[in-house]
Amino acid sequence: MQTNNHFETAHEALLKPAGLDNQAIQSVLSKIMSHQVDYADLYFQYNRSESWGLEEGQVKSGAFSIDQGVGVRAISGEKTAFAYSDEINLPALQEAAKATKAIAAIGAEQTASHIITLEAKSLYLPNDPIASLSAEAKIQLLERLEQFAKQKDPRVTQVMASIGGEYEVVMVARSDGVMAADVRPLVRLSIQVIAEQNGRREQGSSGGGGRFDYRYFTDAVLQEYAEKAVHQAIVNLDARAAPAGNMTVVLGSGWPGILLHEAIGHGLEGDFNRKGSSAFSGMIGQQVAAKGITIVDDGTIADRRGSLSMDDEGNSTQNTTLIEDGILRGYIQDTLNARLMQQSTTGNGRRESYAHIPMPRMTNTYMLNGDKAPEEIIKSVKKGLYAANFGGGQVDITSGKFVFSAAEAYMIEDGKITYPVKGATLIGNGPDVLTRVSMVGNDMALDSGVGTCGKEGQSVPVGVGQPTLKIDGLTVGGTG
Secondary structure (H helix, E strand, O other), X not given: OEOOOHHHHHHHHHHHHHOOOHHHHHHHXXXXXXXXXXXXXXXXXXXXXXXXXXXXXXXXEEEEEEEEEEEEEEEEOOEEEEEEEOOXXXXXXXXXXXXXXXXXXXXXXXXXXXXXXXXXXXXXXXXXXXXXXXXXXXXXXXHHHHHHHHHHOOOEEEEEEEEEEEEEEEEEEEOOOEEEEEEEEEEEEEEEEEEEEOOEEEEEEEEEEEOOOHHHOOHHHHHHHHHHHHHHHHHHHOOEEOOOEEEEEEEOOOOOHHHHHHXXXXXXXXXXXXXXXXXXXXXXXXXXXXXXXXXXEEOOOOOOOOOOOEOOOOOEOOEEEEEEOOEEOOOEOOHHHHHHOOOOOOOOEEOOOOOOOOEEOOOEEEEOOOOEOHHHHHHOOOEEEEEEEEEEEEEOOOOOEEEEEEEEEEEEEOOEEEEEEEOOEEEEEHHHHHHOEEEEEOOOEEOOOOOEEEEOOEEEEOEEEEOOEEEEEEEEEOOO
């Protein structure tokens, strides 16, 4: 765990250029609180980001942007007033603060609590990824990745690679007196390959990243990404049409946890449960999954893509147990929903940027290990499908129904993985699937750091993970 004072960085990047200090911030919050609201906060953000794309040995795309601003929020009961400005100065703050008139009447002048600065635990170094390599070195990195992929197999005919990084500084000032700051690096590298054989073309993809800088992407890491992408494409060249029907399905470890995230994780977010629109509403303390299943949301893992030293409301992130041995223990909470549900916040208040309101969102959501070896799980299947990797999917939060496509899948026959199949889709209901898990592996793995979660138009980086799972009786849509 790192220890760094982020307040100095945040002051230099956000407040000093605008001529703001603690007294000015306190005066704005006091003005907002005079509208007889329950709570108010200011969210300052500076973000610098870039992306590079390479195709056919040439850089085909590139982008660089700088954005900064402040979001002003006030809460009264269930009502939220929100305004934002892409200018950080006192007049802009005062103008945005006027939006609070929309939810409460003017009352007597109140003074916001005396500001107390809180130094959150630091889960990553406050490095600037964009400055960690020269432009030439970034291009060379992508070129090496392309070369590694083409060297893996002569059937690889096309390689597309991209790299992106961002450096973000945030500061939160709240009406309860808390002021907190964070410096957040984030990088991601992706590769997609196309392989051809006998007139057939298939693709494979891979990548990774996290809260560090570009120096993480050593040649050994690039080789690993290239190997995975090429392997997936070559496997699909030999794949047969996937069968359809109700069958036993084994999910691989790591990225297949995206199904868990989408079909179950969203249903455990506080806002859906407060409104009664989740399949898990009102079920705390009840058995919602097979015994042996424990699911957590953990925003405290060092350097992970989904981790945060503090959430976007200035609360420390936590490791929150959601389901324990099949029993629902709690929900993912931000400040608003926790207060309205009379529960504790879990440090999951997240927003895409200063121009968005926070809401309960996942960080790194994964299932803990069971006691079965992956080989034992495969051996137990007479006939079924092994989904080693996933592509896209769709989920209905209210019902938990989902449809996911398998990017890499194989048939299991008489306890052995036999041949690859293509076009398999998994169709089911998240809460129902939890009750059909009959074996949980001991090989839990987190994804490589590529996940982005969308909710109500906002996208945030997340992590997923799980061990190998055996699900009895899942509907598979196929092409054969």
